[in-house]
Amino acid sequence: MNKNIIAVNMGKGVALGLKLFNFGSGTSMPGIVAKKIAPKILSDLVNQTRKEIITVTGTNGKTTTANFVSAILKTAGRKVAHNTRGANMLTGVTTAMIESANCFAKLDADNSVLESDEAYLKVFADYFSADYLLVTNLFRDQLDRYGELDTTAKMIKTAIEKFKNRSENFTVILNADDPGLQSLADEKSLFFGFEDIKFAFEHKKSQGETATCSCGKDFEYSKIYYGHIGHYYCSCGKRRPDTFLKATAEIFVEHSVLYIKNPLTGEEFSVVVNMPGVYNAYNALGAITLAVKIGIASEDIINSFDGYKTVFGRAESCVLQGKNAIIQLIKNPVGAGEVLQTVCDDKSAKILIIINDDYADGRDVSWLWDANFELLKDYGKSIIVSGVRYADMAVRLKYAGIKPDNIVIEPDLKKAVKLALKNTFPDEKLYIMPTYTALLKMQKFIKNL
């Protein structure tokens, strides 16, 4: 029997076993087993994709963006192979491909949508060719793993060169409003960004990182939306590039509305994104830009956002023990700052913050000091802190100006969630902000509290 067939069926068997015996979500084990049996299984499966192979990377929002892309394609009637659960290293992607393959190791997918960790993307390029790479943004993230921003941009650049060598159709789609991505562009690249963004409430801009032009000067901005994202220019002539679609957005506390115009066809449409935060408006716009580029009809795009369900921990609204809650992963200063902004805009907010420092969280929690917890200074209600690094978080809040009486410590994660729910009134909303491994732990008990 063909090695691939054995690998796929072994992988499927392992996935089923993990599910039956309730051993976690099983996002990498089937891939590990299959890869051992047939080292080329990933290449062989991905390369059977009937239409576009799409990769997505970037610091923040890659999971949400890839999910948006996948949802749009499915609404348009396409079959999609997708590493949906944010398992974005080789074994996770292999597992996703095995799920979309039949027992003869034939992939049944019109599109593959593959989210990749920034550092892993260049490894992906050794296994398969891609038609598109969408890059959401680059922020300082998990410094201990990847070093500085430039290093991350260089790793992505290496991947781009490899993908270009594999296929001349390969096209990069970049956030026009992020100056840190411009070194990745070539003459074929497409850009997405907002001409203007209106906030339906007073929007305190989170403290941005400065972005530096390749000539060495700091960029100037005519508009800045969050972090270093906005309309930038430099006296040397470098500036924000023109975008493929012309888009504006209105940001409300719990959703946003995007107004989109395709200058090539003159078509105009609007999309409602039922997720909070300007960053999710960007994630949606990136996905929409790619969808329009590959010829998906605007009705399908609009409908997919109407029916979109969030993924656990990515601004997921839920009801826990009869209380309204929203779970939002935090992992770096800018991302956390944007979540905190949303919390401040919501007068009914209660807060639980859970900080772990396992490998997947980044071992170094010094990023907490760069996140704008000062936004909570006038919040006035108690804030519960938990997780392995609850003490660091409590100290950080104290320095942000929160009264020690308002900082409640509960190191045990499950107890902390229960306490927070108990303290949330029916007309209030609990914002739970976990780091990655805290999120995974929560996922195991949250439905059976």
Ligand SMILES: [Zn+2]
């Ligand atoms: Zn310059």
